[in-house]
Amino acid sequence: MTMPSTPYMQGDSEDSDDEQGHRPATGPAYSGGFSSSSDAIAEILEGLTEPQREAVLHDEGPMLVLAAAGSGKTRVITRRIARLVHLGVPPWAILAVTFTNKAAGEMRERVLSLLGHDPRLTRGLTVTTFHALCARLLRRYAERAGLKPDFTIYDSGDQASLCKKVIEGLQLATSTWPPRSALSVISNAKNDLMGVESFAASASDFYNKTIARIYAGYEKALRAANAVDFDDLLVITAKTLQRDAEVRQECQRRWRYLLIDEYQDTNHAQFVIASMIAGASSKQEQQEGTPAEAPPAFAGGFSSLSSSAARSPAGPSIFVVGDPDQAIYGWRGADVSNILEFEEHYPGARTVALGENFRSTAPILATADHLILHNKRRKHKPLFTSKAGGEPVEVVLCRDEHHEARLIADWLRGLHDEGEQHATRTMPSSPAKRRGAEQQSESVAWRDMAVFYRTNALSRVLEEALRDAAIPYVIARGTAFYDREEVRNTLSYLRVVANPADNISLERIVNTPTRGLGDAALSHLEAFASAEGEPMLEALHRASEVRDLSPRALKGAQNFVALINAWTAGGTFMGAQIGSSLADLVARVIDESGLRGMYKKQAETSKSDADAQRLDNLDELISSARQFETTYDPAADPALESSPDHQLLPPMLAMLRAYLESVSLVADADAVDPAQGAVTLMTLHAAKGLEFRAAAVVGLEEGLLPHSRSFESPAAMEEERRLLFVGITRAMRRLLLTNAAYRTLRGMAERTIPSRFIDELDPAHARISNQASVLSGLEGTRWVDGSEGNLDEGASRLGRPSRFGSRPGSSSPGGPQSGRGDWPSDIRTTDAARRLTSPGGTSDPSFVPEPSGDTPPFKVGQRVRHPQFGSGVVRSISAGVNARAVVDFAQVGRKTLVLEYARLTAER
Ligand code: ATP
Ligand code: MG
Numbered sequence: 001m002t003m004p005s006t007p008y009m010q011g012d013s014e015d016s017d018d019e020q021g022h023r024p025a026t027g028p029a030y031s032g033g034f035s036s037s038s039d040a041i042a043e044i045l046e047g048l049t050e051p052q053r054e055a056v057l058h059d060e061g062p063m064l065v066l067a068a069a070g071s072g073k074t075r076v077i078t079r080r081i082a083r084l085v086h087l088g089v090p091p092w093a094i095l096a097v098t099f100t101n102k103a104a105g106e107m108r109e110r111v112l113s114l115l116g117h118d119p120r121l122t123r124g125l126t127v128t129t130f131h132a133l134c135a136r137l138l139r140r141y142a143e144r145a146g147l148k149p150d151f152t153i154y155d156s157g158d159q160a161s162l163c164k165k166v167i168e169g170l171q172l173a174t175s176t177w178p179p180r181s182a183l184s185v186i187s188n189a190k191n192d193l194m195g196v197e198s199f200a201a202s203a204s205d206f207y208n209k210t211i212a213r214i215y216a217g218y219e220k221a222l223r224a225a226n227a228v229d230f231d232d233l234l235v236i237t238a239k240t241l242q243r244d245a246e247v248r249q250e251c252q253r254r255w256r257y258l259l260i261d262e263y264q265d266t267n268h269a270q271f272v273i274a275s276m277i278a279g280a281s282s283k284q285e286q287q288e289g290t291p292a293e294a295p296p297a298f299a300g301g302f303s304s305l306s307s308s309a310a311r312s313p314a315g316p317s318i319f320v321v322g323d324p325d326q327a328i329y330g331w332r333g334a335d336v337s338n339i340l341e342f343e344e345h346y347p348g349a350r351t352v353a354l355g356e357n358f359r360s361t362a363p364i365l366a367t368a369d370h371l372i373l374h375n376k377r378r379k380h381k382p383l384f385t386s387k388a389g390g391e392p393v394e395v396v397l398c399r400d401e402h403h404e405a406r407l408i409a410d411w412l413r414g415l416h417d418e419g420e421q422h423a424t425r426t427m428p429s430s431p432a433k434r435r436g437a438e439q440q441s442e443s444v445a446w447r448d449m450a451v452f453y454r455t456n457a458l459s460r461v462l463e464e465a466l467r468d469a470a471i472p473y474v475i476a477r478g479t480a481f482y483d484r485e486e487v488r489n490t491l492s493y494l495r496v497v498a499n500p501a502d503n504i505s506l507e508r509i510v511n512t513p514t515r516g517l518g519d520a521a522l523s524h525l526e527a528f529a530s531a532e533g534e535p536m537l538e539a540l541h542r543a544s545e546v547r548d549l550s551p552r553a554l555k556g557a558q559n560f561v562a563l564i565n566a567w568t569a570g571g572t573f574m575g576a577q578i579g580s581s582l583a584d585l586v587a588r589v590i591d592e593s594g595l596r597g598m599y600k601k602q603a604e605t606s607k608s609d610a611d612a613q614r615l616d617n618l619d620e621l622i623s624s625a626r627q628f629e630t631t632y633d634p635a636a637d638p639a640l641e642s643s644p645d646h647q648l649l650p651p652m653l654a655m656l657r658a659y660l661e662s663v664s665l666v667a668d669a670d671a672v673d674p675a676q677g678a679v680t681l682m683t684l685h686a687a688k689g690l691e692f693r694a695a696a697v698v699g700l701e702e703g704l705l706p707h708s709r710s711f712e713s714p715a716a717m718e719e720e721r722r723l724l725f726v727g728i729t730r731a732m733r734r735l736l737l738t739n740a741a742y743r744t745l746r747g748m749a750e751r752t753i754p755s756r757f758i759d760e761l762d763p764a765h766a767r768i769s770n771q772a773s774v775l776s777g778l779e780g781t782r783w784v785d786g787s788e789g790n791l792d793e794g795a796s797r798l799g800r801p802s803r804f805g806s807r808p809g810s811s812s813p814g815g816p817q818s819g820r821g822d823w824p825s826d827i828r829t830t831d832a833a834r835r836l837t838s839p840g841g842t843s844d845p846s847f848v849p850e851p852s853g854d855t856p857p858f859k860v861g862q863r864v865r866h867p868q869f870g871s872g873v874v875r876s877i878s879a880g881v882n883a884r885a886v887v888d889f890a891q892v893g894r895k896t897l898v899l900e901y902a903r904l905t906a907e908r
Helices: 016-021 038-045 050-057 073-086 101-114 130-140 156-169 179-191 196-202 206-224 230-243 245-254 268-278 282-288 301-305 362-372 401-418 431-440 456-468 485-498 503-509 519-532 536-541 551-568 582-592 595-606 609-631 651-664 714-728 791-797 831-835
Strands: 063-066 094-098 126-129 152-154 227-229 257-260 318-322 350-352 393-400 449-453 473-475 679-683 692-697 731-745 748-751 766-770 863-866 870-877 884-889 893-898
Touching: 038 050, 038 073, 050 073, 050 350, 073 094, 073 101, 073 257, 073 318, 094 101, 094 130, 101 126, 126 130, 130 230, 130 268, 130 651, 152 156, 152 230, 152 651, 156 179, 156 206, 156 227, 156 503, 179 206, 179 230, 179 268, 196 206, 206 227, 227 230, 230 245, 230 268, 245 268, 257 268, 268 318, 362 393, 362 714, 362 731, 393 401, 401 449, 401 456, 401 692, 401 731, 401 893, 449 456, 456 473, 456 679, 485 503, 485 551, 485 582, 485 595, 485 609, 485 651, 503 536, 519 536, 519 551, 536 551, 551 582, 582 595, 582 609, 582 651, 595 609, 609 651, 692 714, 714 731, 863 884
Parallel strands: 063 318, 063 350, 094 126, 094 257, 152 227, 257 318, 393 731, 393 766, 449 679, 449 692, 473 679, 692 731
Antiparallel strands: 731 748, 863 870, 870 884, 884 893
16 A cells, blocks of 8 residues: 655755845845746746736736636646746745645646756745645744644544543533534634634533533643644634734745635635735734734744845735635635635735636536536636537436446446547447547546545445456545554554653553553543643653552553653653664554554464555555655754754654654545556545546435535535536546436445436536436346336436436437336346345345356357347457446447346357
8 A cells, every 4th residue: 555645845945055045135026036037938838828827927916816627727826936936036935825735746846847847946935735834834833822842733533532532521421412523513613713712602502502611621632632633733823823923924024925726715714824924915904903014023034034024015925716616615614705805805906717628628518517507606607618529428327336336447447448439338329430439539547537426435336346347546545544553553652752742642552552551540540640730641650659550550551651761762862772763763663562563463363364464554654754754854844943942852853743744634635646557536525626537426316416414505505516516627538427226325225316416417418328227237137126216206206307217319228217017027136136125135036146157158259149239249348257248239339238137149
């Protein structure tokens, strides 16, 4: 398993040589530094449309680029950065912020290549995410922000454990007060910069009053553990910037050009951070209560970069790009009014619209456009391309999730093996015409294809189908590696080493492997720690003072403390035993903690692959530390910067903290690695900003997409529509949308209702095919509940017409209109149908699986006959239990048939 890249990017900070060497003269920003070559500028402007040029060439002052999907917003940001540098703006004065580490990495790469990878032009350039920026600022200004510099960043799992303890400590039942629900309310409050007191003051009912108590306890516990959660990274930074003029001024002096991508998804805290760094407009200053006049320059840190704190009379150079139609994080507190009201926040701001889409074909754009027109709260921006042609969007209704997954696998395989013009095998069209098209089309590489879904739970069945079809894939779940039990355990040891107050991590591993510190011993230790007002680790140190501790537990505590002391040289990190290698420290922790021994024994006993894999993952973690070590630059570590308190920070401890921070900030989208040569599976949320030649969106069903939590709120429903819009607009050339008539969720197979969004697609550009109840794909399948999976029933329950079944020219010979009388008499149930039976098992007794050997019964190119479809030619065939053949039939076009049920015979 490979790990996603971490957000520490080399050069992601100032560099002192550079500061001196390329410091511009005081005065106008463009006066000094590099000579600007007109050739280089011409190259930067090459291929841009007129409005794109206008945005790139914009000089000083605020600018808003409000433009549709795929119109070049991100491209404009990268070109603008390159242009600024060529004009003489020092790279360290530029701060570009995006939403994922991956996007930041790509943006950086694009800028580096525009600047010819010349380190003089790029050193000190900051391209980062909001969270990584904040983590960096908080390390640097920890004390001023009210934190200790060795703080730990808690992820959602840690947060849930901590919140659970708080809820239990308040004598509340976690069944009535689920920690994750409480955390969601707390998170929203934090992102609105609402602290414990103001939340408590505004709480009027029992529910909110109780949440206020949980919030207070949770905050107290976080600070006691010297930890921050993800929201805190933003919130504490925003508040520090608002409150502390020196910190604010330092940031403003350092970063004179701020560029933000995907601005539509900023929340209030991010908005404040951006405006504080940009130099708030007068309106903002009035609102936030910050002084308009800057105090004298702060002597240390960034202020040495430039004595020119004077801002342009044109206003702060904040340059934001975004598309309100792609605002998909409202549920997490993002506020689209940040972009809609940009001109109010920054009077005099210039606005540019970009217009033309350069990513997708006309049918894909028309589909996206038609869908988003159903949102009422929006200003319409046309989506158009000057390119002609393009395949229609394919929409296929499948029987169940297994059918859907196999259909997707076939589609991907077809694009890969036969090229872009490959039509869905289930689509009717003349085989001759299609063959002609196939000859012209180029194969689509696996890495250029993606499958999107609304929730992660949908990925499992897809994975199975892709594995069966031997299609390489990666799941963009960046945190997955670091979430594995063995990896988390190791990281928990490391976190205790880095932050002795981290009780949550300590409790996770203090008795893993077992060392006599069971629940009873822990509660004695906890009681002692809480009475003394000390962290748990201190209680372990003083275990001999803890009453009622068994001799075994006492021994266990002493052993544990001895381990930690050995790794930290008694907490100093200065001893000879602490080498300079982070990887060596990680290896020591794995070995000496007993984790490796424990997992080894487990693997030997169980002989399972999964357990053997755990040992590999431990080694992979050591490699990740080694990799980090090679890219880590102490000069770029904010914790080692000028603040006198940090001067003494042992280098090993600084590196360990930076490593743990980088691991905490990994996000799902970071795992997308086009170099991997694999199809990407990811959530729609993680897909934003990306593009793929071919993309499929699965699960277009009521309750899934739109998600059930949006049913009650028109605003949330519009956000769901935007989410599908984002998915659709990722596709460059081919797009497939699917749903399933039956889906097993939480262990129950349920009849689904097709998504209302399907009815909102443009029929002129979509080819819709109902495969749920037709004799294609899974030949001879019948549902055990007697239904044929006709979706009209579901649709009519919603009181709206459905295209399925009523669409003329339906691809199926049976069609959804066909009654049961159309089914062949020797019908059999499929695996899927059997899964639909009750747990007691009432599956069709006539089902007798036919033996299927490893050798396919037909050859590619062979002529075959199907009782209903007539004569055809086998195009491809697979072996095994679920062997399937792709057959081009003269009358009905291409079909994928499950051989076991298809009743194909060789034609002579
Ligand atoms: P999104 O809204 O999805 O974030 P975006 O507006 O940021 O999209 P980009 O990703 O910058 O759009 O560009 C979309 C695609 O169009 C990219 O492949 C980009 O290289 C290409 N592109 C942008 N502008 C031009 C242009 N002037 N000429 C040719 N291709 C372009
Ligand atoms: Mg973009």
